Amino acid sequence: MELRQLRHFMAVAEEGNFTRAAQRCHIVQSALSTSIRALEAELGARLFVRTTRHVSLSAAGEAYLEQVRRALDVLDRASSDVADIHAIRKGRLSVGTVQSLPPFLDLSSLMSRFHERYAQIEIRLVQGGAFDLNDKVAAREIDLAILPIEERSEKLASHKVACDDLVLACSPRHALAGRRTIRLSELADEPFADFAPGHGTRRLVDRGFAEADIRRRVAFEIGDLDTLINLVEQGLGVALLPGDLVARQTGRLAHVAISGRKFCWELVVAHLPAPSDDAPPPLDPAPLAFLEMLLQETAAERGG
Incomplete structure (x- = not known):
């Protein structure tokens, strides 16, 4: 079965009429009827009792409706979560760093400004040795690591900061x-x-x-x-x-x-490499936005 079939079923169940349900789904009535028949054939059960004037749910349809409503609600919330992450309204940012950072690289101030702009993003900062930070980036335990260039793993992409x-x-x-x-x-x-x-x-x-x-x-x-x-x-x-x-x-x-x-x-910010030269780094929207902010600020500090 397909997601569109579940939405077609919901429309018919709530409208009680194939014509109104077809209008709600923006398809012709014959296509809606075909979709419902295919769903019933796949389930091996009749979902609707059809009369010349009205369409009502069968016992199987009543039971199916409750579960379909729950499933669609979960899927709708999942779609909303994905949209929020893409728009940086939701998500996580995890940054690792060695202990010694130059005074002009004020990471706490940068994170504060990032938080002001993206208040719903969960921020995590960890300190550690370069070896551990490389491993954490490779294992996707953290998104970005700031560490000396000579201690960066050759398997990671990096930018001077x-x-x-x-x-x-x-x-x-x-x-x-x-x-x-x-x-x-x-x-x-x-x-x-x-x-x-x-x-x-x-x-x-x-x-x-x-x-x-x-x-x-x-x-x-x-x-x-x-x-x-x-x-x-x-x-x-x-x-x-x-x-x-x-x-x-x-x-x-x-x-x-x-x-x-x-x-x-020299310090660099390291992350997992892109799959190809013309592809963006495999970062979620929140870490990618922070990386861009970090690079803009440090470029300005170094005079471009």
Whole structure:
């Protein structure tokens, strides 16, 4: 049986007349009669008692009507839900992110503006390591993940959302605080405060020192940015951190540019790839709208 046959049956049952039911369904009466006969043949039961002046439900038709009404109500509500999701009146958005984000990527503010525009969307934010975030995107547990470009899975599509050079951050009282530039080799004996392996900018910094064949001393391995900044501010260690972040710690941190080597910290937003180059990403309307908002804002921050 087909959905249209159920709607035809409902129309005849409620109108009690084939002519009025055909008008309601916007089809000719003969086509409606054919549809009802086909439905009765498929069910193996007579649904209507027909007289020359009136059409009434049989006992089988009465029982069938109750269930058809419920089924059509469920289908109508399902169609309404689909329309709401498509129009971003209903749905979910789940975003994963590594802990360290640049100050200009104000994710909470962006989510607040998204919520103001799409108040009925359920928003979920999770933090974690890049490895877990890649897996969650691949398993469709989250829609989008913001993570360092070098830690993005090659199986995912991505767009750049942040790019900042790392600088040496130290206490304003540190002996290096007055320098304008410094070479990595001059930092070999300095105690470093850094993120735990696999988190934040740690992989980028480790790779830079390894490629320069310089061994450094990591005295503090930290899980959060605030603690790391506090340690550096107190003069217990130095750190390589994004320049924009350090510049905003006025009075707390001094910064020195790295010479001879460029540390470019890039963040991307990753998601499942499109099935083809000319197809949109396989995202529901709400995550797709948030992705577009994120890319517009970060492009403006980076000067287009």
